[in-house]
Amino acid sequence: MKSYIIVLSFLVGFYSFAQNAALDPAFGNAGFTITPNTFEFRRFAFDPNGNIVSMGISKGTGSLDYRLTLTKTDANGIPDTAFGTNGIVLTAIEDAEYPWGMEIQADGRILVSGGVRIDAGSSTYSGFVIRYNNDGSVDTTFAANGIYRDATLNNFEFMVLLSDGSIIAGANESMTEEGILFKLNSNGSLDTSFGINGKLTIDAIWLTNMILLSDGKILCVGVDRLDANHTKVGYCKIDGLGNFDTSFGQNGIMTINIDTTIDIDTMQEVYERPHNAKELPDGSVVLSGYLSDKFYLGDFLVKIDSTGFLDTTFGIGGIVKHFYEFAVGLEVQPDGKIIIGHSKSLSQSVGYSLTRFNSDGSLDTTFNNGNGFVDIDVTSGSDYLKQIKMQATDTLIIGGGSGSWAGDFTLARILLDTPLSVEEPLEQFVKIYPNPFEGRFFVEDYEQVIKEIKIFDNTGRILKTISETNTLNEITTNFASGIYHIRIKTKDGRMMNKKMIKE
Numbered sequence: 106m107k108s109y110i111i112v113l114s115f116l117v118g119f120y121s122f123a124q125n126a127a128l129d130p131a132f133g134n135a136g137f138t139i140t141p142n143t144f145e146f147r148r149f150a151f152d153p154n155g156n157i158v159s160m161g162i163s164k165g166t167g168s169l170d171y172r173l174t175l176t177k178t179d180a181n182g183i184p185d186t187a188f189g190t191n192g193i194v195l196t197a198i199e200d201a202e203y204p205w206g207m208e209i210q211a212d213g214r215i216l217v218s219g220g221v222r223i224d225a226g227s228s229t230y231s232g233f234v235i236r237y238n239n240d241g242s243v244d245t246t247f248a249a250n251g252i253y254r255d256a257t258l259n260n261f262e263f264m265v266l267l268s269d270g271s272i273i274a275g276a277n278e279s280m281t282e283e284g285i286l287f288k289l290n291s292n293g294s295l296d297t298s299f300g301i302n303g304k305l306t307i308d309a310i311w312l313t314n315m316i317l318l319s320d321g322k323i324l325c326v327g328v329d330r331l332d333a334n335h336t337k338v339g340y341c342k343i344d345g346l347g348n349f350d351t352s353f354g355q356n357g358i359m360t361i362n363i364d365t366t367i368d369i370d371t372m373q374e375v376y377e378r379p380h381n382a383k384e385l386p387d388g389s390v391v392l393s394g395y396l397s398d399k400f401y402l403g404d405f406l407v408k409i410d411s412t413g414f415l416d417t418t419f420g421i422g423g424i425v426k427h428f429y430e431f432a433v434g435l436e437v438q439p440d441g442k443i444i445i446g447h448s449k450s451l452s453q454s455v456g457y458s459l460t461r462f463n464s465d466g467s468l469d470t471t472f473n474n475g476n477g478f479v480d481i482d483v484t485s486g487s488d489y490l491k492q493i494k495m496q497a498t499d500t501l502i503i504g505g506g507s508g509s510w511a512g513d514f515t516l517a518r519i520l521l522d523t524p525l526s527v528e529e530p531l532e533q534f535v536k537i538y539p540n541p542f543e544g545r546f547f548v549e550d551y552e553q554v555i556k557e558i559k560i561f562d563n564t565g566r567i568l569k570t571i572s573e574t575n576t577l578n579e580i581t582t583n584f585a586s587g588i589y590h591i592r593i594k595t596k597d598g599r600m601m602n603k604k605m606i607k608e
């Protein structure tokens with residue numbers, strides 16, 4: 106079946122006085138890119154050239170008919186039509202695919218892990234790791250015709266890539282509720298020198314994520330299920346050979362109790378689940394997760410130092426509780442500030458919300474004029490955030506779905522730090538006219554606040570940049586008829602965006 110990518114045209118208006126984090130109109134089409142005919146976004150990653158590869162599923166005709174799906178855009182959200190078929194790759198391994206993990210190698214080849222259902226109506230599943238070339242074709246030199254399979258596990262949920270090109274994939278054993286790690290060589294064969302015959306069991310921890318640390322070791326994060334009534338945060342640190350780092354935590358493994366308010370007499374159930382981890386510039390790590398008990402329903406941040414113990418200078422005793430409706434995005438800026446993101450019910454639909462914390466866990470009141478958070482309604486439909494990643498020092502890419510509950514793949518770029526004042530909006534000082542225009546239009550700047558004017562077409566491509574401005578700027582064009590976007594940056598970092606129509 107031939108698939109097409111369409112960049113849908115929506116313009117999201119935002120004003121300089123309202124927030125200092127907003128959609129970047131230079132990305133995709135007025136800030137975002139949508140891939141129709143996809144179903145559920147899972148993850149995205151940057152390749153060595155800065156291109157963005159997204160992974161998830163597309164839905165077939167049956168209620169449980171899913172196909173592993175990849176899409177690719179350039180760094181500015183423009184679809185790469187040379188990737189697969191018009192920017193989309195669909196892969197059928199068995200009856201249905203359930204991908205969860207993705208990593209991109211230094212040479213641009215793409216690894217995806219997950220599970221497959223063997224046949225329709227069956228409860229038999231198999232874990233897999235598949236490798237693609239950077240054009241979207243399956244790399245048949247990897248494992249067996251491009252795919253490593255393990256029938257002893259239902260699913261490989263996440264991966265890390267080591268510096269030698271080898272792969273550590275994480276899974277869970279449903280019967281024993283233990284985490285399991287497998288190591289593959291760079292060619293996709295099982296590395297039997299790792300753990301016991303290529304397999305390492307993490308006793309009593311149900312894994313939810315794993316990250317590669319700057320020292321080359323792996324931090325595994327999960328849920329300690331030893332107490333059925335109170336699951337806790339568990340994590341461990343191992344090296345690339347499968348040995349626990351005994352200098353970390355308690356012989357390489359740690360458990361943290363986020364909630365210490367349990368009433369033993371009532372035997373209330375407490376659920377603590379970490380789902381993301383990010384290393385900070387100083388080697389410490391922030392974990393984000395979800396907490397549910399009798400008194401609290403929301404999220405938490407935990408900071409652990411490089412030795413594995415709570416950093417008590419962070420929040421209260423190393424912990425920050427924040428009501429955030431199950432945040433799924435976690436990122437750390439180069440200056441150590443922490444961003445969490447989730448989907449949020451806005452006035453007309455579901456949109457994105459980002460909250461920023463200082464490196465000590467306090468709410469960053471310099472963000473969004475003192476609020477510490479910003480809500481962004483990306484499309485006219487509902488938008489569901491799944492992942493966030495820093496693309497540059499001051500820009501953040503959000504991946505998620507738009508439309509239905511799962512939605513079509515959506516990427517958006519957010520400008521994080523455009524310092525704003527609570528003064529009158531820039532429209533009081535800067536005038537752009539006429540609109541519609543013919544061969545020229547004017548930008549009026551009698552207060553001389555403008556630093557730069559950029560003009561974009563409706564695909565997000567920059568057509569013109571004006572760096573030397575006057576009090577009255579006459580801008581002549583030879584543009585075709587259509588919609589254009591003007592972005593004005595002021596000398597103090599504020600932004601103003603205007604949609605213009607060329608007749």
